[in-house]
Amino acid sequence: xxxxxxxxxxxxxxDNISTDLIIPGRFSHLRSNLPELAKHVLEDADPGFAAGVxxxxxxxxxxxxxxxxxxxxxPLVIKMSGVSAVLxxxxxxxxxxxxxxxxxxxxxxxxxxxDDGDELELDLTSGTITDLTSGVQLTSGKMPKxxxxxxxxxxxxxxxxxxxxxxx
Amino acid sequence: xxxxxxEKILGDKSKTKVRAGDIVIAKVDLxxxxxxxxxxxxxxxxxxxxxxxxxxxxxxxxxxxxxxxPSQELSNDHLFLRRFAKESGCLFSEIGSGxxxxxxxxxxxxxxDIIIGSDSHTTTAGALGAFATGMGSSDVxxxxxxxxxxxxxxxxxxxxLSGSLPKGVCAKDLIVYxxxxxxxxxxxxxxxxxxxxxxxxxxxxxxxxxxxMAVEAGAKVGLFPSDEITQSYLKAQGRGDKYKPLHPDADAxxxxxxxxxxxxxxxxxxxxxxxxxxxxxxxxxxTKVQQVFIGTCTNxxxxxxxxxxxxxxxxxxxxxxxxxxAPASRQVLLAAIKANYIQSLIAAGxxxxxxxxxACLGLHQGxxxxxxxxxxxxxxxxxxxxxxxxxxxxxxxxxxxxATAVTGEITDPREAM
Ligand code: SF4
Numbered sequence: 300x301x302x303x304x305x306x307x308x309x310x311x312x313x314d315n316i317s318t319d320l321i322i323p324g325r326f327s328h329l330r331s332n333l334p335e336l337a338k339h340v341l342e343d344a345d346p347g348f349a350a351g352v353x354x355x356x357x358x359x360x361x362x363x364x365x366x367x368x369x370x371x372x373x374p375l376v377i378k379m380s381g382v383s384a385v386l387x388x389x390x391x392x393x394x395x396x397x398x399x400x401x402x403x404x405x406x407x408x409x410x411x412x413x414d415d416g417d418e419l420e421l422d423l424t425s426g427t428i429t430d431l432t433s434g435v436q437l438t439s440g441k442m443p444k445x446x447x448x449x450x451x452x453x454x455x456x457x458x459x460x461x462x463x464x465x466x467x
Numbered sequence: 468x469x470x471x472x473x474e475k476i477l478g479d480k481s482k483t484k485v486r487a488g489d490i491v492i493a494k495v496d497l498x499x500x501x502x503x504x505x506x507x508x509x510x511x512x513x514x515x516x517x518x519x520x521x522x523x524x525x526x527x528x529x530x531x532x533x534x535x536x537p538s539q540e541l542s543n544d545h546l547f548l549r550r551f552a553k554e555s556g557c558l559f560s561e562i563g564s565g566x567x568x569x570x571x572x573x574x575x576x577x578x579x580d581i582i583i584g585s586d587s588h589t590t591t592a593g594a595l596g597a598f599a600t601g602m603g604s605s606d607v608x609x610x611x612x613x614x615x616x617x618x619x620x621x622x623x624x625x626x627x628l629s630g631s632l633p634k635g636v637c638a639k640d641l642i643v644y645x646x647x648x649x650x651x652x653x654x655x656x657x658x659x660x661x662x663x664x665x666x667x668x669x670x671x672x673x674x675x676x677x678x679x680m681a682v683e684a685g686a687k688v689g690l691f692p693s694d695e696i697t698q699s700y701l702k703a704q705g706r707g708d709k710y711k712p713l714h715p716d717a718d719a720x721x722x723x724x725x726x727x728x729x730x731x732x733x734x735x736x737x738x739x740x741x742x743x744x745x746x747x748x749x750x751x752x753x754t755k756v757q758q759v760f761i762g763t764c765t766n767x768x769x770x771x772x773x774x775x776x777x778x779x780x781x782x783x784x785x786x787x788x789x790x791x792x793a794p795a796s797r798q799v800l801l802a803a804i805k806a807n808y809i810q811s812l813i814a815a816g817x818x819x820x821x822x823x824x825x826a827c828l829g830l831h832q833g834x835x836x837x838x839x840x841x842x843x844x845x846x847x848x849x850x851x852x853x854x855x856x857x858x859x860x861x862x863x864x865x866x867x868x869x870a871t872a873v874t875g876e877i878t879d880p881r882e883a884m
Binding site: 315320323324327331332343362363367368370374389391392393397400443445456 | 490492504506507511514515516532533537539540541543544584585586587589601603604605606608609612613615616619651652655656687828829830834847849850852854856
C-alpha cells in the first residue's frame with residue numbers, strides 16, 4: 300500500500316447517501332469528462348463539499364453509504380476530490396467493491412463517535428482510526444483477502460496489470 | 468446439508484463445493500454494459516492492456532439510458548461504444564431496442580447462468596434462476612477481459628410467499644412492502660430467494676419486477692427457482708432449449724426467513740426520498756401529482772401496459788397531470804400496439820417514449836420541475852433521481868400509476884377498477 304498512514308479532517312454525512320446524491324444522473328453527459336464531473340461531487344447532499352474538501356480529508360458517513368447505482372464514477376470522483384478514505388457504519392455492496400477497485404479505502408466503523416471537522420489519523424494496515432480531536436480510538440471491520448490485495452495494488456486495474464489474473 | 472440456489476449456481480460454475488461466505492472465481496456466462504457506465508468500462512478494459520474480450524459473443528453493449536442521445540457529450544459516448552462493439556465483435560443493442568435488463572431477460576439469461584452487468588439492476592435476471600449481479604466498471608472490464616470474476620458466496624434470506632395477490636394489487640406492491648419491512652440495507656451482501664406455493668404461481672413478468680428491486684434492499688441477487696413458468700417463458704422467447712429446472716434443496720441453510728401472505732397485501736408506495744420509506748396508497752391518497760411515469764426495467768413490460776391500459780381505456784388524464792409511458796423493449800412495444808394498449812394510452816393522453824430508460828434516471832424525457840411531484844413505476848426515488856433535487860418521487864405499481872393519472876392525485880387502483 301502506497302500510504303499506510305492517512306491524516307485529514309472529517310466531513311460528516313448522514314445515513315443512506317445514494318450514488319444519485321454523490322453524482323446525479325443529470326450530469327451523465329459529463330461522465331467522459333471526469334474533472335468537470337468531480338466539481339459536482341456530493342453537491343445535492345452538501346453544496347459546500349467540493350470547494351471545502353482538501354487532499355487527505357475523509358468522508359465520515361452513517362449507514363448504507365453509496366446505495367443505488369453501479370456507477371463507479373461515484374468513488375472515482377470522491378477520490379478525485381482529494382478524499383483519502385471513506386469511514387462509514389456500513390456501505391452498499393457495489394459501492395464498496397467499486398471503491399476498493401478504485402484504490403479508495405472504505406473503513407467500516409462506529410462513526411457516531413466522530414464529529415464533523417475532527418482531525419483523524421488512520422493506520423490502514425491495522426485498521427485503527429484515531430480521532431486526534433477527541434482522543435477516541437476505533438477499529439474497522441476486516442475485508443476479504445482478495446480485496447485487501449486489490450487495495451494494496453491501488454485498485455483492480457493495476458492489480459490485473461501486475462498479476463494478469465485473480466489470485467486467491 | 469442442502470444448498471441454497473445461490474450456493475448451487477456458484478458451486479456449479481466454480482466447480483467447487485461452496486458454502487455461504489466462501490470466495491470463488493467463476494466463469495461468467497454473460498457480461499454487459501450500458502451507455503452511462505460503458506464508456507468508463509471500455510476505457511478501463513483498454514487501460515488494463517487487453518485487446519479483445521475473452522468471449523465477445525457473450526458480451527453485450529446496450530444503448531438504453533440516453534436513447535436517443537439528448538446531448539453532444541452523450542452522442543460521443545455512443546460513438547465510442549458503437550466503435551468498440553464493431554472492433555471487439557461484442558453484441559450490440561442500438562437505441563430503440565429497449566432496456567438492458569428487459570433484453571437480457573428476453574433473449575439471453577438462462578437458469579444457472581452467471582451474469583455480470585455494469586448496472587445495479589442486473590439482479591433482474593434472477594427471475595429466470597440466473598445468478599445476476601451488478602458491478603462497477605472495473606469489475607465488468609476485467610470480467611470482459613478474463614471471462615471470469617471473483618464472488619463471495621452470499622448468505623441467503625428465504626422469502627416464503629403464500630396466498631394470492633388481490634385484484635388491484637401488483638408484484639410491485641409486494642416488493643415495496645418487503646423493502647419497507649427489511650429496509651434499504653436489509654439484505655446487503657445477501658441473496659433474496661423467493662419460494663413458496665405463491666412464488667410458483669407468479670408470472671415471469673411479476674418475478675422480473677420483484678428481482679429487479681432486490682437490489683433496493685441491498686441484495687446481491689434476487690432469485691426465483693427455475694420451474695414450469697420459466698420453461699414456458701423461455702419457450703415463448705424461442706429459447707426452450709435453455710431450460711433446466713433449478714430449486715434450492717429442502718434442507719438448505721438460510722440465514723433468515725420471511726413469510727408474506729399475498730392475500731393480505733394492499734397497494735403500496737415508496738414515499739420521497741427513499742425506496743424503503745414505504746406506505747400504503749390509502750395512507751397517502753389525495754397527494755397531488757403533476758407527472759405520472761409508467762415504464763422502466765421494473766414495470767415497463769406488456770402485463771404492466773395491459774394493466775395501465777385497462778384502467779385508462781376510454782378515460783382521460785387529469786388536466787393538471789401529464790402521463791409519460793416508455794415500453795421496456797421493442798418486443799413489448801410491438802405487442803402493446805398489437806393488443807391496442809398503446810392506442811388506449813395515447814387516446815387517454817399519454818406521451819409515448821421509445822423503448823429505453825426514458826425519464827427514470829433524470830437525464831431526459833421527463834425531467835421534473837422545482838416542487839413537482841411524480842408518481843413513477845420505477846425502482847428508485849432518491850433525491851435528484853429524476854433530474855431535479857427540488858422534486859419528489861413516489862414509486863408505485865402500474866395500476867396505481869394509471870388510476871393516479873386519471874384523478875391527478877394518488878389514487879387507490881381498487882377504487883378505479
Ligand atoms: S430503467 Fe431506470 S433503473 Fe432500469 S436500467 Fe434504466 S435507468 Fe436503470
